[in-house]
Amino acid sequence: MSALVIVVSAAPASAACNYTTWTAGTQYYTGNIVKYTNGLYYIAEHDNPGYDPTISTWFWEPTSCDGGGGTPPPACSYTDWVAGKQYYTGNIVRFNGSYYIAEHDNPGYDPTVSTWFWDPYNCGGGGGDPTPPGGFVVSEAQFNQMFPGRNSFYTYSGLTAALSAYPGFANSGSATVKKQEAAAFLANVSHETGGLVHVVEQNQANYPHYCDWSQSYGCPAGQAAYYGRGPIQLSWNFNYKAAGDALGLPLLTNPWLVQNDPAVAWKTGLWYWNTQRGPGTMTPHDAMVGQRGFGETIRSINGSLECNGGNPGQVQSRVSKYQQFTSLLGVAPGGNLYC
Template sequence: MGGDPVTHGGGAWRAKWWTQGEEPGTTGQWGVWESLGACDGGGGDGGDEEPPAGGFVVSEAQFNQFFPNRNPFYTYSGLVAALDSFPAFATTGSETVQRREAAAFLANVSHETGGLVHIVEQNTANYPHYCDTSQPYGCPAGHDQYYGRGPIQLSWNFNYKAAGDSLGIDLLHNPSLVQNDPAVAWRTALWYWNTQSGPGTMTGHAAMVNGVGFGESIRSINGAIECDGGNPAQVQSRVDKYRNFTGQLGVDPGGNLYC
């Protein structure tokens, strides 16, 4: 006989038979614990889905709840496919740290894209500005082809080249792949998050797994413009999203939320 529902890690679970101390979410599809979905009830939007065993800490149902108005381009399957390129992302440290990192990453990309609505930068007047002609490889796709694209709005010819070199994709000559292939788009965002410190002193990944705090992830993405009083409203927008996502994932946001 099944037991009474319990909550764990932001989800609701029911034991299908007597447990032997197994932790909910660790026993797989055929194990003792049956997922009842998110603690908020979930409704009919995939709320009874079990998070994939050993997979991303954010389930597809939760992803859909985070981004109710998202562009269909930004698929959950594209995100999951991109995770293979960065196996330390949202798998390092305790379950709380993993969920915080996933929430931090998704909060920042939500801010960058208006809730995963925009695939490309909306201000087309900026497009010609992202060609750094001092680079020896120039801008072979065209001076106006290195504008912001994808979840983290990858910009500049040198970032397209560096991301492409890292991922084994020629994005310098084919920057449009970032707006046409969901898995490529997600990979560029995870590349920046996991490997680039930008105007900050560490990557977003390092900020979260080392307990420095969400604020430093903002600094690594747009700190030169937003941090240290540059644009407190934009910082607050990111923090609000992060708090919302950590709340939905059932973990506290930690300290040092601002930059």
């Protein structure tokens, strides 16, 4: 029997201070306001499964009964943000006419890019909603910065829509681990697709080779139908069959879904990342959550051709992109980067 999950809808600011008392283990969503046992009110800054508002301060922020926050500063006299300046949790700055509050100490990261370190702030004292759509640790602005020349097929909304298929992805472990996993996935995806440019495999001469007739189900969509598609370049009839079965999609008979539906494409990439070991000894997801390092994700994706000195140039390409993305997200890349 599955556990009962209590869902709380966001309350309007005019709720006349009749917000319900916070309950441990209740699912809360960004914007929910609760009354804590100390008589004070807190607003959820991020979705959370009932974390204590006085302990999990990244998820909760003190607020007034009407949701307006604390006492506003005199005439909104906060100083302008300065790149490279050290800021500490609670510092408030003005940036491009808007205000931001430091949620974590940082050495002057851009408030509109490093959204884990900065939270939009209402100059009148209230907080903003920094959580990207779908609760993903990579914001749309960061995604756009990672893939400035991407194919329009690879939408951010398609990616966030696909997250529900594997809710543990980039959502397990510490905040650092979550961002490292997202960066690792997107770095490998970038390498596989030329920066999210290619939706389908470019060498059409390879297309007929991806049909393994030894499988009992054969290749019902045609011998040349199972070429590489999507962010991980899903290929071979048996992979389409396995991914389709896992996702509840008819990919064996209709592999074209992967190149026509952005959410389906992203789901196939997440399927491989979260469930397949490839030539490695663990899934890429387990490698990152278990802090085994980015190098193990390379091994699981293409280790038989690239690792152990097989193609150091390709490995370096993946590692460089991972380092770029972790820097953008404001986290260290960790160890064991190579395979």
